[in-house]
Amino acid sequence: MKKKISYNYNKIEAKWQQRWLKDKIYSPDFLVSNNKFYNLYMFPYPSAEGLHAGHAFSSTGSDVFGRFMRMKGKKVFQPMGYDSFGIHPENYAIKTGEQPQTMLSRTIPHFTEQFKSLGHGYDWSKSLTTSDLNYYKWTQWLFVEMFKAGLAYRKKMEVNFCPSCKTVLADEQVMTPAQAGKDPKKIDGSPVENPEETKVCERCGTVVEKRDLEQWLFRITDYADRLLKGLSKINWPEKIKTAQKNWIGKKEGINITYSIKKANKTITVWTSRPDTNFGATFIVVAPEYVQKNLVRLISSDRSKKVEEYIKSSLNRSKDDRMSEGREKTGVFTGLFAINQLNGNKMPIWVSDFVLMDVGTGAVVGVPGHDKRDFAFAKKFDLPVVRVVMGSDHDKSDITRISQVQEEEGIMVNSEFLNGLDIHEATIKMMDYLERNGWGKRVTSYHLRDWLISRQRYWGPPIPMIYCESCAKSKRSYFTEMTSLPAEATVEVDRSNDWDHFGWYPEENLPVELPEIEDYKPEGKGRGPLANHPEFYKVVCPKCKEAARRETDVSDTFLDSSWYFLRYPSVGVSRLPWDVEITRKWLPTDLYFGGAEHAVLHLMYARFVTMVLHDLKYLEFEEPFPKLYAHGLLIKDGSKMSKSRGNVINPDLYIEKFGADALRLYLMFLGPMDATSDFRDTGIEGMKRFVDRLMNTFTLKTTNRDSSEVISKLHKTVKKVTEDLAEFRYNTSIAATMELVNIIREKGSISKLAKEILVKLIAPFAPHLAEEVWVNVLGNSYSIHTSRWPKYDKNAIKEKTIEIVVQVNGKFRGTVVVNANDVKNKDFVIESAKNDKSVAKWLEEKEAKKIVFVPGKIINFVIF
RNA sequence: GCAGGUGUGGCGGAACUGGCAGACGCGUACGGUUCAGAACCGUAUGGACUCUUUGUCCUUGGAGGUUCAAAUCCUCCCAUCUGCACCA
Numbered sequence: 001m002k003k004k005i006s007y008n009y010n011k012i013e014a015k016w017q018q019r020w021l022k023d024k025i026y027s028p029d030f031l032v033s034n035n036k037f038y039n040l041y042m043f044p045y046p047s048a049e050g051l052h053a054g055h056a057f058s059s060t061g062s063d064v065f066g067r068f069m070r071m072k073g074k075k076v077f078q079p080m081g082y083d084s085f086g087i088h089p090e091n092y093a094i095k096t097g098e099q100p101q102t103m104l105s106r107t108i109p110h111f112t113e114q115f116k117s118l119g120h121g122y123d124w125s126k127s128l129t130t131s132d133l134n135y136y137k138w139t140q141w142l143f144v145e146m147f148k149a150g151l152a153y154r155k156k157m158e159v160n161f162c163p164s165c166k167t168v169l170a171d172e173q174v175m176t177p178a179q180a181g182k183d184p185k186k187i188d189g190s191p192v193e194n195p196e197e198t199k200v201c202e203r204c205g206t207v208v209e210k211r212d213l214e215q216w217l218f219r220i221t222d223y224a225d226r227l228l229k230g231l232s233k234i235n236w237p238e239k240i241k242t243a244q245k246n247w248i249g250k251k252e253g254i255n256i257t258y259s260i261k262k263a264n265k266t267i268t269v270w271t272s273r274p275d276t277n278f279g280a281t282f283i284v285v286a287p288e289y290v291q292k293n294l295v296r297l298i299s300s301d302r303s304k305k306v307e308e309y310i311k312s313s314l315n316r317s318k319d320d321r322m323s324e325g326r327e328k329t330g331v332f333t334g335l336f337a338i339n340q341l342n343g344n345k346m347p348i349w350v351s352d353f354v355l356m357d358v359g360t361g362a363v364v365g366v367p368g369h370d371k372r373d374f375a376f377a378k379k380f381d382l383p384v385v386r387v388v389m390g391s392d393h394d395k396s397d398i399t400r401i402s403q404v405q406e407e408e409g410i411m412v413n414s415e416f417l418n419g420l421d422i423h424e425a426t427i428k429m430m431d432y433l434e435r436n437g438w439g440k441r442v443t444s445y446h447l448r449d450w451l452i453s454r455q456r457y458w459g460p461p462i463p464m465i466y467c468e469s470c471a472k473s474k475r476s477y478f479t480e481m482t483s484l485p486a487e488a489t490v491e492v493d494r495s496n497d498w499d500h501f502g503w504y505p506e507e508n509l510p511v512e513l514p515e516i517e518d519y520k521p522e523g524k525g526r527g528p529l530a531n532h533p534e535f536y537k538v539v540c541p542k543c544k545e546a547a548r549r550e551t552d553v554s555d556t557f558l559d560s561s562w563y564f565l566r567y568p569s570v571g572v573s574r575l576p577w578d579v580e581i582t583r584k585w586l587p588t589d590l591y592f593g594g595a596e597h598a599v600l601h602l603m604y605a606r607f608v609t610m611v612l613h614d615l616k617y618l619e620f621e622e623p624f625p626k627l628y629a630h631g632l633l634i635k636d637g638s639k640m641s642k643s644r645g646n647v648i649n650p651d652l653y654i655e656k657f658g659a660d661a662l663r664l665y666l667m668f669l670g671p672m673d674a675t676s677d678f679r680d681t682g683i684e685g686m687k688r689f690v691d692r693l694m695n696t697f698t699l700k701t702t703n704r705d706s707s708e709v710i711s712k713l714h715k716t717v718k719k720v721t722e723d724l725a726e727f728r729y730n731t732s733i734a735a736t737m738e739l740v741n742i743i744r745e746k747g748s749i750s751k752l753a754k755e756i757l758v759k760l761i762a763p764f765a766p767h768l769a770e771e772v773w774v775n776v777l778g779n780s781y782s783i784h785t786s787r788w789p790k791y792d793k794n795a796i797k798e799k800t801i802e803i804v805v806q807v808n809g810k811f812r813g814t815v816v817v818n819a820n821d822v823k824n825k826d827f828v829i830e831s832a833k834n835d836k837s838v839a840k841w842l843e844e845k846e847a848k849k850i851v852f853v854p855g856k857i858i859n860f861v862i863f
Numbered sequence: 864g865c866a867g868g869u870g871u872g873g874c875g876g877a878a879c880u881g882g883c884a885g886a887c888g889c890g891u892a893c894g895g896u897u898c899a900g901a902a903c904c905g906u907a908u909g910g911a912c913u914c915u916u917u918g919u920c921c922u923u924g925g926a927g928g929u930u931c932a933a934a935u936c937c938u939c940c941c942a943u944c945u946g947c948a949c950c951a
Contacts, residue, residue: 674869688902
């Protein structure tokens with residue numbers, strides 16, 4: 001009967017956690033930068049009482065890599081902090097009926113305790129919390145820098161509003177009822193017509209409304225091209241890069257200008273398919289376009305009808321106007337534009353399916369080549385013309401044409417574009433239009449400017465002051481500004497400068513967020529701070545008249561757009577980051593996080609870094625050269641959420657099975673980047689492995705291992721080393737299990753083998769590994785700063801090799817040959833032929849062909 | 864509709880540049896240990912046929928194809944997940 005070691009994991013784990021913290025083994029020296037490894041993990045928002053198993057899953061994935069790197073000799077910096085400002089923690093505080101500050105002073109320490117109990121190697125001396133004054137004063141500084149650089153501006157725009165929660169909602173909080181898991185309801189109690197198409201508030205399921213409000217925005221669109229180009233320089237998953245590419249949505253097109261008949265005016269449309277322009281039969285403009293450009297040209301007999309239409313469209317929300325499958329509406333303006341290509345007269349219509357902020361707000365109608373234009377033409381009985389290029393080597397367009405053909409239409413054959421495919425025809429047409437001065441190539445983007453202001457309480461107050469008297473006398477901050485570096489590589493568009501008359505940045509940061517009782521949003525289009533004159537009543541820094549401080553706070557994504565810059569400099573008080581430390585430790589070496597941040601956070605952080613680079617604050621412009629996107633941990637087939645009641649608290653499992661068993665289980669579930677389901681039975685199995693593993697170290701120690709164990713040991717070192725580098729944690733653990741199984745079969749193991757085995761498991765089970773390393777094997781503390789094992793190539797080499805024998809491609813047996821004979825084709829063929837089970841299939845026939853892959857396979861083709 | 868991903872036993876998943884499909888684990892069954900249970904140890908475990916063994920055939924969402932050889936490469940479908948979407 002084997003003697004079993006009694007392993008009190010709770011006690012042992014706590015012991016080592018305290019020792020690691022005391023000895024600061026996870027705190028690197030920031031003045032030394034050679035061999036540094038900045039291992040960043042996406043910090044959580046503490047909008048719950050504590051961590052759920054998903055956090056445990058992803059943070060362990062990050063920690064395993066950090067531990068591996070440390071044992072590979074890197075100086076690893078692995079910080080942890082909290083994204084504690086913003087709507088999520090605020091909503092949670094509202095729910096618990098507390099002040100956000102009170103709630104966080106309870107939850108953040110709990111989060112920290114939980115992270116510590118998982119045994120992660122964080123440098124807790126460099127932790128940060130975005131709602132700390134010491135942090136957010138620099139978030140405000142960042143806003144001021146943006147404003148000074150001309151990258152922050154104000155604009156009246158349509159925003160989402162929940163009439164029940166009385167608050168403005170971010171886009172990401174507006175979803176279909178199915179996504180929100182709610183029954184849709186309207187505020188006045190009337191029935192909801194199309195439940196699948198309506199957009200509701202994530203929290204209460206009320207149908208959202210649209211409101212026009214003044215907002216602060218950042219000119220991220222100025223950086224669209226650089227954000228796109230930068231993607232080719234960074235090592236990110238293709239999936240995430242594609243998401244960013246699509247979000248930026250760069251499209252090459254052309255602005256074509258047509259003259260308006262009987263008017264000394266032109267109309268400009270944007271299109272990506274000018275090659276179809278021979279088929280243009282009408283023009284459609286957005287309602288806003290008419291207001292801005294065409295109102296005076298419209299004859300009095302038509303103007304009433306047009307005005308009515310515009311008014312009713314503008315009452316509709318953008319979502320409503322764009323709702324899928326909605327029947328086209330529109331009104332003829334009485335105006336005509338002339339198509340220079342063929343002299344055709346094109347009636348100008350107004351319709352709400354055309355958006356002012358896409359392209360020029362005017363679209364050329366080519367119903368023979370565009371589904372939407374076709375629907376419009378059918379509805380209002382406009383002619384349909386198809387352009388045939390006399391070529392059939394572009395299938396997709398031919399299909400589109402023939403679909404329309406079934407209905408009706410005139411066909412024109414374009415000799416001009418004869419024989420060209422879409423791409424060639426587009427280029428030829430663009431060249432032609434530009435040569436004649438009718439068009440100008442323009443690149444368009446899907447990316448919109450970043451809406452930075454929130455009419456909420458829990459965020460950094462936007463550090464701006466508005467002075468009415470300065471605004472009246474048109475005093476702009478920019479007219480007297482000199483601090484923008486002359487070398488900034490981005491050309492700043494100042495066309496919106498008039499917006500800034502009377503606005504000044506705060507000179508004395510921070511603008512402290514006052515603690516107020518009435519912090520809940522009222523939904524009047526203003527933040528709760530707007531009810532606090534003691535906050536907003538200030539003196540104008542310019543003219544010393546009474547002025548008003550901005551009462552909006554900034555978006556939580558601004559807090560998280562620069563936190564990685566702060567970590568190494570936590571404790572530095574006069575600067576957001578120390579120049580020397582930053583030069584040594586940034587950019588990050590690995591960013592480990594969830595794919596749900598593919599566009600928002602990751603795009604914003606890249607943008608902010610590029611701006612700071614242009615402002616000469618940083619030497620690099622990509623903050624995350626390597627990104628790993630982990631998968632999702634689900635429970636019973638669906639995402640863990642409080643409303644579903646399937647949230648797993650890791651504490652219970654740590655208590656019952658130990659942190660090491662939980663870590664191993666989470667990493668063994670499946671590939672790190674896949675969606676995995678948490679199951680209780682699985683972790684019980686892992687606890688059995690942990691116990692078996694412990695017992696392996698107390699097996700009889702021999703002087704020499706059997707050749708089988710030696711070979712397997714070195715193979716496992718090779719496999720685990722390679723797999724860890726590629727985040728293949730599940731197969732690393734499986735390989736280690738195989739090794740343990742073989743050792744246990746043998747019943748004894750050398751001390752050296754024990755040391756190698758415990759090192760292999762150390763990144764996954766750091767406490768067990770330390771305990772074994774120090775107290776069972778008697779080595780000096782700590783295993784986590786010891787060197788990763790190397791394997792011996794010679795030990796892996798097999799003396800004999802098994803070669804698969806196939807006949808006609810089917811497995812018919814194996815032959816074992818000496819390693820020296822592996823490349824000897826004739827010898828292997830003879831051995832195979834002599835094998836009984838193979839010979840049966842060869843039937844003494846002569847092989848037509850023999851495929852020989854040395855060391856792997858021999859295939860007789862006899863057919 | 865567009866873009867990207869995924870599909871392998873009862874389950875989670877292995878399979879490096881095409882070379883013995885199902886590693887490792889869970890679950891299940893039987894046996895051992897036990898007063899009994901838990902835990903532990905051992906054996907078996909894709910399906911069908913044969914059945915004393917040896918063994919044969921089928922099998923990686925479906926249908927074709929390339930190849931001596933396909934889970935892997937190509938074409939077309941199907942299912943499913945995630946973004947974006949009347950974006951001109």
